[in-house]
Each structure stands twice: as structure tokens, then as C-alpha cells.
Amino acid sequence: VESVIVAIDGPAGTGKSSTSKAVAAQLGLSYLDTGAQYRAITWWMISNGVDVSDPAAIATAAGKPSIVSGTDPAAPTITVDGMDASGPIRTQEVSSKVSAVSAVPEVRTLITELQRSIAATAATGIVVEGRDIGTTVLPDADLKIFLTASPEARAARRSGELKGADVAATREALIKRDAADSSRKTSPLAKADDAVEVDTTELTLQQVIECVVTLVEERR
Ligand code: C5P
DSSP: OOEEEEEEEEOTTHHHHHHHHHHHHHTTTEEHHHHHHHHHHHHHHHHHTOOOHHHHHHHHHHSSSSSEEEEOTOOOOETTTEEEEEGGSSSSSHHHHHHHHHSSSSHHHHHHHHHHHHHTTTTSSEEEEEEEEIIIIOOOOOOEEEEOOOOOHHHHHHHHTTTTTOHHHHHHHHHHHHHHHHSSSSOOOOOOTOOOOEEEEEHHHHHHHHHHHHHHHHHH
8 A cells, every 4th residue: 555544533531642643753654633623623713702602603603714734743733824723722621612613513524524635635644533533534544543541541641741630620521522522413433343442541652552553564
């Protein structure tokens, strides 16, 4: 295969981003963080006074911002209308509102088209991480991975990233977001039938990376 497409899905805090970036860098592939795109559109909606509790308002505004993702795994970027959004998309406000925005079908249609065009133009191939990549965005991916971990492990990792955030509060917020993402009608968080499930609870990041790299090489 000249070009390899890898889909990595799973709930928050399972190590998707760290794993996806490292695998892409090791194998010389592009990298796309689709969660960052949903965060970017959510940040634009909040900044522009769109009522994110109103799906009709979200649908109407969905096409307005221009979201551009840089796909270098060593330095991924995200801009909204030309502005660097990599900082503002990681706030707790965005994290708590992104599920409501990403559940709106008009938002998903636009972002999914963007994701497919980015994947189609990646020369050597791409690692795409998200929630519905294996099931909906790239159902013909060469390799699909579904990462899982216990809620405790996920909350501990995420509060480590947030430097000292309360583990119990982080755990509740993650569980709430995963429940919303898994139960929405359009393209919910789900494991594709042909995905390889990797439980990362007892694994180091390095072990997860090695496991995925081996699986990619087997399919190349
Ligand atoms: O991966 P991350 O936690 O940054 O994703 C933020 C949010 O974006 C998810 O909670 C989900 O609501 C949405 N998302 C999605 N589909 C994807 C990736 C992310 O709906 N493929």
C-alpha cells in the first residue's frame, strides 16, 4: 500500500492524541485531531454569541467559521478564520459545551467533509483520531483502533495533563461527555465492527504506541 489510513477512536483520556501523534511521527504519516476541529467550531460559537443550547442556532451558524488543521504530527495546528485557536480550544468551557455542538447533524456533515478531504490529500497516509472515524468518516481505513481505559485511569491521566485538576471532578466531567457523545443520534462514539480494541489501563504510552505501530506495519 502506498498510502495508509489509520483510524483511532475512543473516549476521552484513553491516550488517543499522544498515541496518534507518536505513531504518525514514527511512520512518516500526517496526523489529524478531529476533536480539535469540533472544539474550534465550539469556541467560535461561544465567542460569537451563538446559544449553544439551541441546536437550530448552531445549525444556522455552522458554516460561518473557516477551520484549518495543520497535519504535521510534530507540530499540529488549528486556526479559526486565520487565528491560532490551539490555546482557547482547551478551556473547560469549551470541553463542557463541545458535545452539544458536535451532536448537531449540520456541524457533523461539514466537519466530516473537511476530514475526508484532508485524508484524501495526505501523500504517505494519515493517522486520524476521534470518535466516529472508523464507523463514519473513513469506513475503508486500512487499520481501525478503538482505545479504552478504566474511568479512573482516564481521569488520572487527564487531571495530570491539566496539572493538579481535581481527579473526582475530572472523572465526572469525562463520564458526562462520553455519555453525551455515545448517546447522540448522529454518528455517536462507537467501536467499528472491524476495529482492534486496545485496553490501555495497564499499559504505558510506549507500549500502546508499539502495539499500534506493529499493527500498521502488518497491514502495509
Ligand atoms: O478528542 P477531544 O476530547 O478533544 O474531543 C472533543 C469533543 O469533540 C468530543 O467530546 C466530541 O463531542 C467531539 N468529537 C466528535 N467526533 C469526533 C471527535 C470529537 O464528536 N470524531
